[in-house]
Amino acid sequence: MPATSRFLRACRSESVDRTPIWIMRQAGRYLPEYRALRERHSMLHLCRTPELACEVTMQPLRRFPLDAAILFSDLLIPIPALGCGFDIVEHRGPVLDRSVRSREDIDALKDPEDLRSLEFAFEAVRLVKAALAKEAPGTPLIGFTGAPFTVASYMIEGGPSRRFAETRKFMHRDPVGWDMLMGRLAALLSEYLVRQIDAGADAVQLFDSWVGVLSPGEYRRHVLEPTRRVIAAASARRVPVIHFGTMNGTLIEAMADAGGDVIGADWRMPLDTARRRCPGRAVQGNLDPIALFAPQEVLSRMIDDVIDQAGGLPGHIFNLGHGILPETPIENVRFLVEAVHDRTARDASKERG
């Protein structure tokens, strides 16, 4: 069974010969070849130069037998299309040129004009598809975007935040203005995803990284509908959609109601719980990224726990429960990928008798 079928079949909860695995932020700082590129180029320059984005995307595939590639990019890449410039500041994260906190700020957002300014991202998708065909035939490419809430939170806060106080104040103070902003973002992010799919992405992931600051009631009232619009736009192109959030222990059902063939769970949501609370969906996750720092006998047990909690191969995509950490030892990443494949290949052959 080629890798492509394995990942895409798992997304559709179909039978597989072993559990597919990819790793959030698999193209990143834990790789020395990535750090070498970053010495010469800024993070944003890598994202915005198709050849470099392609090179970074391919780096982990050359080291590990991963079952999917994911486009190297950043959650905020599409927002300059609305006139919101930003930079990524070392040890701090994204810093926006201005923040969006009023109706006037929303009215001042630009029309994205068919995303011409984001053409570099779609070109990167095409280059990665060609590179995969040559270097790792059959490996699917995952495109991605931030979800409307998470992207809105950066635009309102003006950068990273711990409490997302301004975001939540805005939501409660002016729910109609909030809906207008979310509507603008839903339109932009839908189109951004669809264009990645049209360029060749085989699946997409929606990152609602900070949605866990909301209660289920807040999510259903203020966030579900624009999120559903983005997922529906991608689903209409008939590619699987992975819907991922963190700290979402109380709102995973509401997130599932917004859509997604696959629900991504962070490391705090046991996969058996995720399966029970999201019936009919595949699940993705959810090894604690910290496990990769543990001695290999501990790591091995934690990997087995995740596979056990997933309760069988169909409908499970192995991943970490959040992005891989920059200081992660590479030998443990190799150990992880091989352990998942070996263990689940044995499980699959046992099942076949």
Added chain:
Amino acid sequence: MPATSRFLRACRSESVDRTPIWIMRQAGRYLPEYRALRERHSMLHLCRTPELACEVTMQPLRRFPLDAAILFSDLLIPIPALGCGFDIVEHRGPVLDRSVRSREDIDALKDPEDLRSLEFAFEAVRLVKAALAKEAPGTPLIGFTGAPFTVASYMIEGGPSRRFAETRKFMHRDPVGWDMLMGRLAALLSEYLVRQIDAGADAVQLFDSWVGVLSPGEYRRHVLEPTRRVIAAASARRVPVIHFGTMNGTLIEAMADAGGDVIGADWRMPLDTARRRCPGRAVQGNLDPIALFAPQEVLSRMIDDVIDQAGGLPGHIFNLGHGILPETPIENVRFLVEAVHDRTARDASKERG
């Protein structure tokens, strides 16, 4: 019905004439009289000077008809008894003199010697009890401590953290060393709570503020037992124990298994869910602190939602879902306290027919 019965009866899920309310960090920066004191004294000086700690504790009681006082203090106040000094740095939080990351570091911890060095805290409890008897007769005093996990996380990280990476690495790398550290903390924090009770605290709250970074499995294996020891020590003195954590959407059952007459829910855990998942316990919470920045008609609706989700008066203590924010408008705090009392007094009289 005097306030004392109202709060303590609610902790025991007994009938009340209205829902009691207190506010996490009710003695704090949103009060101008607190900010005035802080201009002259450091946070730690306020905590460590019984007369000043008493004065700060009493400030919110003079403004609002709150149903309980809570000792003004800090989660890290007891750790110098183990030889871990710290300072509280403006806009940054606590910074420890050293971090505890190895067996050697644990061996180097001091013996707390009957908590003589923390006598200021117990003296503050006695002064507050006397002040309450005079100024707000019948109002109970809540003592508190950080839970072993949350206190350990500061000791290991050396200060505030976002990902608690060092804490979780330690836990997985050396589970036996981890258990030793948690054992030392369970002993210290139990004694610290018991001495507050002996000095006059009528109830206690255990703050496991950062426990939500753990999965249920991690909590049960590494955290439940030392937490249970602290709660059991306080319960043995026959005062109600409130057990509070945040981001605990996946592990509230495990926290309830560690104990607590009352389970404190953050704003993301609807109280009907908390009640269902923690049968037989009272619940405390859980208005989003951000709600206090909303227009009063929105705030009013959000207060009603919390009361509705609590599903009736017995066994509900109204509170925020996390500490009150420093910029909170005072007039909305007054509105909140009055709204909770008025609405639930009407509910209670309806129930009586």
